[in-house]
Amino acid sequence: xxxxxxxxxxxxxxxxxxxxxxxxxxxxxxxxxxxxxxxxxxxxxxxxxxxxxxxxxxxxxxxxxxxxxxxxxxxxxxxxxxxxxxxxxxxxxxxxxxxxxxxxxxxxxxxxxxxxxxxxxxxxxxxxxxxxxxxxxxxxxxxxxxxxxxxxxxxxxxxxxxxxxxxxxxxxxxxxxxxxxxxxxxxxxxxxxxxxxxxxxxxxxxxxxxxxxxxxxxxxxxxxxxxxxxxxxxxxxxxxxxxxxxxxxxxxxxxxxxxxxxxxxxxxxxxxxxxxxxxxxxxxxxxxxxxxxxxxxxxxxxxxxxxxxxxxxxxxxxxxxxxxxxxxxxxxxxxxxxxxxxxxxxxxxxxxxxxxxxxxxxxxxxxxxxxxxxxxxxxxxxxxxxxxxxxxxxxxxxxxxxxxxxxxxxxxxxxxxxxxxxxxxxxxxxxxxxxxxxxxxxxxxxxxxxxxxxxxxxxxxxxxxxxxxxxxxxxxxxxxxxxxxxxxxxxxxxxxxxxxxxxxxxxxxxxxxxxxxxxxxxxxxxxxxxxxxxxxxxxxxxxxxxxxxxxx
Amino acid sequence: xxxxxxxxxxxxxxxxxxxxxxxxxxxxxxxxxxxxxxxxxxxxxxxxxxxxxxxxxxxxxxxxxxxxxxxxxxxxxxxxxxxxxxxxxxxxxxxxxxxxxxxxxxxxxxxxxxxxxxxxxxxxxxxxxxxxxxxxxxxxxxxxxxxxxxxxxxxxxxxxxxxxxxx
Numbered sequence: 088x089x090x091x092x093x094x095x096x097x098x099x100x101x102x103x104x105x106x107x108x109x110x111x112x113x114x115x116x117x118x119x120x121x122x123x124x125x126x127x128x129x130x131x132x133x134x135x136x137x138x139x140x141x142x143x144x145x146x147x148x149x150x151x152x153x154x155x156x157x158x159x160x161x162x163x164x165x166x167x168x169x170x171x172x173x174x175x176x177x178x179x180x181x182x183x184x185x186x187x188x189x190x191x192x193x194x195x196x197x198x199x200x201x202x203x204x205x206x207x208x209x210x211x212x213x214x215x216x217x218x219x220x221x222x223x224x225x226x227x228x229x230x231x232x233x234x235x236x237x238x239x240x241x242x243x244x245x246x247x248x249x250x251x252x253x254x255x256x257x258x259x260x261x262x263x264x265x266x267x268x269x270x271x272x273x274x275x276x277x278x279x280x281x282x283x284x285x286x287x288x289x290x291x292x293x294x295x296x297x298x299x300x301x302x303x304x305x306x307x308x309x310x311x312x313x314x315x316x317x318x319x320x321x322x323x324x325x326x327x328x329x330x331x332x333x334x335x336x337x338x339x340x341x342x343x344x345x346x347x348x349x350x351x352x353x354x355x356x357x358x359x360x361x362x363x364x365x366x367x368x369x370x371x372x373x374x375x376x377x378x379x380x381x382x383x384x385x386x387x388x389x390x391x392x393x394x395x396x397x398x399x400x401x402x403x404x405x406x407x408x409x410x411x412x413x414x415x416x417x418x419x420x421x422x423x424x425x426x427x428x429x430x431x432x433x434x435x436x437x438x439x440x441x442x443x444x445x446x447x448x449x450x451x452x453x454x455x456x457x458x459x460x461x462x463x464x465x466x467x468x469x470x471x472x473x474x475x476x477x478x479x480x481x482x483x484x485x486x487x488x489x490x491x492x493x494x495x496x497x498x499x500x501x502x503x504x505x506x507x508x509x510x511x512x513x514x515x516x517x518x519x520x521x522x523x524x525x526x527x528x529x530x531x532x533x534x535x536x537x538x539x540x541x542x543x544x545x546x547x548x549x550x551x552x553x554x555x556x557x558x559x560x561x562x563x564x565x566x567x568x569x570x571x572x573x574x575x576x577x578x579x580x581x582x583x584x585x586x587x588x589x590x591x592x593x594x595x596x597x598x599x600x601x602x603x604x605x606x607x608x609x610x611x612x613x614x615x616x617x618x619x620x621x622x623x624x625x626x627x628x629x630x631x632x633x634x635x636x637x638x639x
Numbered sequence: 640x641x642x643x644x645x646x647x648x649x650x651x652x653x654x655x656x657x658x659x660x661x662x663x664x665x666x667x668x669x670x671x672x673x674x675x676x677x678x679x680x681x682x683x684x685x686x687x688x689x690x691x692x693x694x695x696x697x698x699x700x701x702x703x704x705x706x707x708x709x710x711x712x713x714x715x716x717x718x719x720x721x722x723x724x725x726x727x728x729x730x731x732x733x734x735x736x737x738x739x740x741x742x743x744x745x746x747x748x749x750x751x752x753x754x755x756x757x758x759x760x761x762x763x764x765x766x767x768x769x770x771x772x773x774x775x776x777x778x779x780x781x782x783x784x785x786x787x788x789x790x791x792x793x794x795x796x797x798x799x800x801x802x803x804x805x806x
């Protein structure tokens with residue numbers, strides 16, 4: 088993985104020094120909260136319902152053991168001993184004191200972590216395929232390009248006051264595990280017919296109040312021109328994106344109002360006039376970044392493992408874990424292990440300092456010192472020998488980290504909701520907890536199979552409800568929490584926006600309704616059909632009928 | 640004479656400002672003036688012919704490209720920040736410097752705050768009318784807070800990739 092050199096380190100040191108001085112001015116009353124707000128937001132510090140929240144960037148979801156230990160240290164020392172992993176693969180600490188913030192950033196900087204551009208109307212922390220370097224279907228490691236973008240976009244003088252926040256996702260695999268169609272810019276690396284690496288560039292996807300799947304503005308951009316093309320897109324957006332209405336300020340609204348064709352024309356025109364050599368990274372620098380991601384430390388192993396197979400045969404629980412949480416690795420004899428942060432009844436994405444330390448230790452010993460954070464709010468040990476998988480499983484199980492539900496109905500995405508967030512209309516966490524408890528029986532969950540439930544506490548859609556197989560949106564009806572259900576969404580290759588099932592339901596009707604939807608699916612499904620496939624075949628009618636039968 | 644902050648040769652310093660900002664409906668005073676784009680288009684030739692220096696004030700919704708052919712005779716382009724959050728003027732400054740090769744003064748006016756000093760300088764601004772009562776010393780410090788930059792802009796800083804290559 089990428090390791091910081093002196094320049095990267097000095098960038099962080101200078102940033103912390105700047106913020107320390109700014110905090111001192113605020114604490115001394117020299118500047119008002121109003122003046123301080125944009126400054127703290129640029130450092131990931133939000134003022135929430137109960138306290139300050141610090142959002143720490145985990146660039147493209149990759150962490151070293153030392154970094155994870157530092158996150159544990161920060162959670163333990165300055166917060167309540169746990170943190171919350173988000174759908175943008177960041178870590179949020181919800182109980183921070185302003186006076187501690189500079190010291191926290193200092194501690195984080197010692198291991199190359201920071202909170203830069205995790206907030207504000209700038210280019211935010213990037214996300215990438217969580218199985219980068221693992222999946223056999225990738226043409227390159229997407230993190231090479233994500234790191235190039237990270238550097239280019241950090242403290243970008245022209246693009247730090249955009250009309251609105253700006254999010255970029257990168258994948259280099261055939262299968263889209265980075266939800267690139269719901270991003271401001273989605274980048275899909277592939278090999279063009281010429282054999283050279285090229286990006287399909289999607290612009291203007293996004294959820295929130297008005298959801299869009301991003302259209303393709305360029306099918307095959309030579310990879311070496313990535314940064315100059317991004318500059319052209321951002322410049323068109325910075326100049327022409329709406330600034331009069333915060334709800335219409337994202338790039339998706341500009342793309343939709345101009346039309347993808349006209350937007351593309353403007354970008355291409357801007358790009359044609361760009362002196363690309365001044366913006367694009369020289370090959371030497373790309374090679375330097377690439378070298379950081381070269382596979383290293385892998386042993387030459389047999390593809391199959393007797394220890395792994397016999398553990399599966401001997402232990403039903405491990406066999407279930409292997410079925411649901413362990414995925415294939417492109418290196419023979421290795422696998423990637425998903426760690427679910429979705430224990431039924433607990434808060435999705437929460438992780439205690441002790442659990443972080445354990446994951447760090449396991450990564451250190453068994454996963455070539457690497458950890459990934461997936462946007463589904465789970466962790467991954469990406470490079471584990473199959474031989475070691477039973478040992479790793481046992482250690483995870485001992486810490487409550489071996490829930491075998493990846494991709495299943497209890498693997499629910501939920502935003503922090505009204506329990507923490509000032510924007511929320513309704514709680515999301517208790518809804519997730521209640522549904523997960525209903526489907527806590529692992530046999531039942533496996534019988535239902537792949538089913539993604541995504542819950543947002545408000546229209547801003549941090550819980551990605553539009554792209555849940557079952558999406559749940561919290562709304563406020565005269566001071567009471569109601570929930571609107573959508574069906575058939577997906578953020579994957581078969582990306583689609585969910586359709587509204589019917590009138591919003593009161594909180595105590597949500598879990599029974601999910602139960603009814605599942606019953607309809609189990610009744611209607613043909614063969615190996617997943618929930619979303621059955622829905623696409625049957626349409627809304629049988630599902631709607633079941634949930635709203637009483638209302639007739 | 641009023642003053643502004645000027646950035647030249649890598650230093651911020653206070654400098655006298657000979658220009659008077661003139662609105663569309665105001666009578667034209669003698670001496671150096673900064674006028675809006677429409678007034679420049681109507682009266683620019685005459686004003687320049689009188690031997691005075693003329694600047695143009697550009698609102699964020701106006702395209703600097705419109706001035707392309709006039710730039711050699713424009714002494715100041717004053718880019719307006721109606722709110723500090725409105726970042727359109729950064730692109731305008733970049734275009735003036737890197738595409739239109741404008742060598743005159745690019746001035747930041749409106750809600751111009753110390754916290755934006757570095758970004759403005761990097762995009763090619765070289766004169767500032769701060770709205771937050773900060774002085775040249777503050778701007779000088781703010782401009783130097785960071786030792787490195789990651790990308791090329793309109794200034795002379797070497798980006799990280801160039802530093803790494805030893806260039």
